[in-house]
Amino acid sequence: MDATDKVIVFHSLDDLKEAISTDVKSHDVLAQRYCVRFIMLNCFDAFRELTKFLIRELGVKKFDLETLALGPDKTIDIDTLSDAVRSLKVSSIVTPFSELARFFKESEFKGFFNDIILSEDIAHPQKRIYIPIIGLHNRFTDFLKSFGRIEESAPIWQYYTPKDDKVMVYVSKFKDYIIPDKLNICSLTTMRDWLSFWKKQAPKDKILCGASPILNRWQNAKPDSIFTFQPVDNSHEFITDFLEISLPIEYKEDELEYWDDLLQSIGKNAAQMFDFSQYVEDLFNRKTITVNDILSFWADDGTPAYGRWLLKAYALTYQENELSGYMRNILQEIDDFKIANTLFVNFTERIFYMTNAERLQNFDSRKNIMQSQRDLFRALVPEEHQSWLKEHIIEIAQKDDSLSQAKRICTATFDFEKVLFLGWYVLRAEKDFGLSHLKDFYPDLTGYLTPFEAVATKVPASWVADYLQQFRRAKMADNYTDELKAIVDERNASADSFYNWYYSFQDSHDLLSEIQHNKVYPIDKIYWVDGLGAEFIPFIHYLLENSQSGYEAVLSQIARTTIPSNTHLNSFDVNNHLIFKLNALDELAHEGHYQKYATLVAELETVKAVIHKILDDNKVGKHTIAIVSDHGLSSMSRKCDSLKIDSKTKHEGRYAPLADDCTMVSDINFVVHENERDHKKYKVALRHQSLGVKPTHEVHGGATPEEVLVPFIVISNDDASKFLKYTIVPVEAKVPISDRKVAFKIIPEPQSSKAIFNGQEIALIRHGMQWEGIISNATEGKHHITVIPFRGKPVQLEIEFFGMGFSSGLDLDDF
Template sequence: MSIYGAKWTEGATVEFASYTDVCKQIINETDRETLSHRRFPLRFIFSNSAEDIRNIINSVHCELGARVLNISEVLNNDEQWPTRDEICRLIKNTETDTVLIALSEYLRFLNDTDFSSFLYAISSIEKPNVRVFIPMLGLWERFYALFWKEFYRAKEWAPVWRISSAPNKHTKIYCLQFNTDNLDSKLEGSLPGCKLVKSVSEWFSTYLQTEVEKIIIVSKVLNMLSKNASSDNAVDFRLLQDQKQLLEEVYGLEVPIDYNENEKRYWTQLFHLISQQRRDFSNSFLKIVEYHFNVHDMSSLSLGKIVRLIEQASDFDIWLLAKTLPKVNKSNEYLNICLSSLDSFKQEKLISKLWFKIFSFKSEHLSQKTCDERRDILREITRAMSDPEELIPDLEKELSTLLNKLDKREVIKYLTGLTSYERELIIKLLLEVDSKDGIRDELMKLYPELKYYIDWESIKLSIDAPEWIIRYFTLYNFSKLQNKKHEEIDTILNKFNHNKESFSEWYIHLNLVLKLIEDKGREMSSGTLRYIWIDGLGAEWLPLIANLVEKSGKATITFKALARVSLPSTTKCNRYEYEKIADLDNFVHSQSSYKHPECLVKEIEIIEKIVDKILRYPEERIIVVSDHGFSFLCTKEHGSYKAFNFDAEHEGRVMFMEEGNDYIGDEYYMVWNIMDGTCKDIYKKALIALKHLSLNNKVPYREVHGGATPEEVIVPFLIIEKKKESDHGSIKKFEVKFDSTELSLRNPILRFKIIPKPDKVVAKIQGKELNVEASSSPNEFTIRLTSYSTGKYVLNLYIDEGVYEQEISIYGGFKERELF
């Protein structure tokens, strides 16, 4: 027998320099000198090159006429795994020279015992004068170690041929050890030069195709058997346990997220995201995440932008934020702690975590920055998407526990002022703490709307009102806050509501609402105009509304006045043909009794919503009117008493008089001739209470109206003008976020953030330049206003080329302490 270009090696194997030498040997192997050559048909041909294998198959088939037989012929379905007997029968039934392909791909998935026993079985097959050529891609080392070196006929003849010069091009084969049902469609064609193998039959024909760098096996049968597979000089097997390994090893994308089997559905979605949206991101996982969330730089996301992402987020989005944001955005420490501790990625779970994670912190470990950050993000979330009221039972439980363990100053760290329960608690604490310890300032900062409610000092009326009226409402609002009538209120009432004459003297000098409507409506000759009637809106609410409008930045109040309603102070006598907002009136009338502080908190919330609604109207100007106010001081709890037994309505505040009823007014009530309003054509006179008492046999338990006290008959008259878009501020490229624009005289330090980081910041008040201190964080700044007294100031921030204007208030608190 002639051996072309070959040399003998150990165990009667023959080594060839190239596949062409092997082909020559096959074609010219006509002189079968030994009995073994004639009895045993198998010829094993080893190469580490799939290209060599393909060339040998083609040459033997074309030049020798040998038929090509794939072991997949024994399969009844694509995912069937052949048995040893089936392949042995296939060989035994061969009647002509044959190239049997894919046997090496079968052997790869056998364990060592089955590997050697199978080779013994097929090598013992006798088939005289028939040759079966078996191309073997790789596998030589395993073949030799487990079978050939111990095979009893190894030295008798040379049925094993090796190509020594074959290039060692390793094909990477990835066996996915996890469920791939939802991945197949995304894997298909997602990587150039990568072949997806979905079945056993497809695997047996893979190496016949054009050579690929990577093969991904998703066949369930093959992946089940893959624990037996081992790498060699032709292929490199990798068992991938999860999608993270798939992304990193196959896609070459480093994913800085630890794999958790409980989160596998999110990994599947992540794979879909990457396979769908992968662009030229230079293998940057962060860039892919930023592309998904449509943000430029995750590391500098503002709190507002993060909240908008959470607002629109799916479970997967929150999972992705939780796994990436804490690693790149270090400015939001509390948010990062909450994200990192999530074990469920539903939106409501994250919101709950933001509310309650803080209660796992000991008070001494809580920094002011952490507390403020929690409040900021919860304020943004509450404004944008979530009503926190359903969390109140759990919140009450946590805070009640703290109240029993900690000093009140420490409890404040855990408050946000965003829920009705917290607001009620803030009011209770305000009434309990000493005015000298500074806690009240901290509490007011948490509930700025309460501060606005009592802020009569800042109100500048367009039409002057008597000083005693401003003083009265200052006392009234504080009395409502404290749930206790200030003694000076009775002093004022006894003077100015002593009788009909004293009442009339101040009452007729105030502008009637109808007169202001007529005068101001005539002046509004240009632009769009809308009239709004807020039922039950007394003058007590003017400071709150004025502050809310101004703080919104969307509008300004160009005209504010205190006006009188027609008597009696009822809706029936003060109807307007305008759009009516009845929320406040409906709430008050729905209460069986006045409860403190619940009712005050709810009424403030109603006013907030009304202002927000008004600011959303499209008209340029809005005139706000009202029909009456309410009084909480007429209830039995606050010393009201039953003075008379008249058949009065509105819970004893007014009685319309029939013809012939002659009453003479005194210090408690007056007889009023109805001359204006919508009752003038219905009634002639009415008996009206001058003080906080009842005219009938029932004392009120809730807030009432109909009488003649200032809080019932004086209402705000407002003209609100919307700011044009250009008036909202000239800075477009920067976001400026103040911790608070209301500063205590004790600690007048203004803290704010500017995002992104500016190159230059200059601050001025009334033209005087201030010292702007940069903190350790590149976006945080501080201005100390220690040289300024109480009052309101306009701060101008010159940020790079833009100007940002903000009103700053410094308050001393001495008047509040006096009233408290």
């Protein structure tokens, strides 16, 4: 006998029922010896009807397999199943057996049937154990073919309907999501759900199963005449096909991890209400997310790669109108979300790969975005990429006579650009990069170059303003100019000429003590900025005016240090309650060799940071603050050959200590000076030539004006200390050269007023409702004149002096 002969085939369910009823009463030896009956089916409706028949008409007990499991999502091993079947004391139907057995490995499958097919219960000859086998025709008949004692086993019945049930089972690790009803997919999330389903409901065409045992063992179910198993382990597929959520994101296989994160975030019960834009806005705690927000969030270390992936889709879909074409192109190309700076590097460099026509379309939008997020681009574009940018901008500039493309590709974001702007201004100011370009591209440098007469600064000696202006220009060009040399040669020609101007300035310590003692200003904090020279006074005024901090300079003047102009002899007593020391500028000067253009750019950034720190640290409350310094810095000693007259110098040759009993006297190269504080003697370099080695850094310690002269600035956000506001207009904008009298209306009327013309201070005298003065050194043409009323800001006005033509005092009609 073979397997085919052993299986009894029925063509109707009624015939099968009749055979079962007959079998119960049978006195056949084999029928009574072996109690297990296998019933082969291909339809779950037949299974449920047969189950009802056995229970209701034959009194068979139902044995639910899920009761054997140790948990709702646990499987049942074959030993437990075998023991349970053999231990049944009464006639029972094991349900739903095949929905467990189909996931056994082949060895387990055959082992189980081998174990129970010949189960005996001689004491209960009419006991029957019914085991329906649904959809496992091939696997079960293969077992029967290999079973050696098939002839002596109990009968095996088969009833197949004309058409098999067909069920698509999507095996998915994504559980508990509510699937839209219109998809007609039943979701079964645990093994208990799976086993219970087949007893209670008509089968669905599609089932989504997340039971862990099936996830791990569904491959064992092949071949199967009813079930087709299809794994669903792709979160994108699950979101789009099973939750039917439409998302504005193109699927890329290497971005699957982000789809996993998104699916996890959607929520088990919220899929049908999911709104992508709302989700992203809620995630970043914004009602709407702007382009600047996108860049800020992208750069944030706290934003995961998943967040950047969402931001890209959000921007391209929901901020489409706000996005420039350039930004859209960059976002479309970005595929690295793990490293924040990739976007910023691509944004910076992409324009270099465009055609000239494409560049013209994108110059402005690129520049606007980079300038609006300047700090982010500075922080996130690495040095090597900045070097790459610099090289390519220089390459473009070298091929462009008018700098038109080079200027448009620059954004004033990086320090190297400022170095370029400084160099272009120095070299090409007369051609294509003048002051107007500098104001647009590098306004901080124009602030540094502001003339002293344009700011309310007390300059005790008129030549100093000219000297500091010449020094700043020489420093910009990194060239020891003849104009600068001529002034220092005149003013420091000897000890006498040096002392003549040195003592005309107040010592900064004395000035501070005088103001504090007389309570001229209610100073509550003092900031000592190490290395801050008088050259930076106009720049500090520019920074204050553009800070929107509420602080103004209520006192500004040039003071001096003692010589040698070093920190030791000019320090302030720091106590961190009243006097605070800021070292950054001096540290910059000493940390590396001076570099043409680059060091000045770095100094401006450092001074800017220092002033902003002072303002930021004093946002709260009303404060009046003194900004003082111990010395300035000079880059010009690097450009002069050293005198090499002393081998024991300090500060790269700027001075040398002398013994107390030294009888050396000053000469044309140095001054022998007894310091006012420590009362020791020093030999101090009078001009830029150092006494010892030739410096390579910026230096201080010598007697040149930029080393000795320092700012003394009092700032306040207290209205009681601030400048008074005046309206100033010229009575006549054109003045005859023969008259030389200028007049101004100043409203409201000040206590006093003065004007500055070509560095000369002129007292203005009130006559009626106007203030007048004589410009003795006026020449024909348009000139700037600065008017400074009492406690008022200086106002620069334009006056034109014109000639009256030829006159001899004779009437030509007489000839």
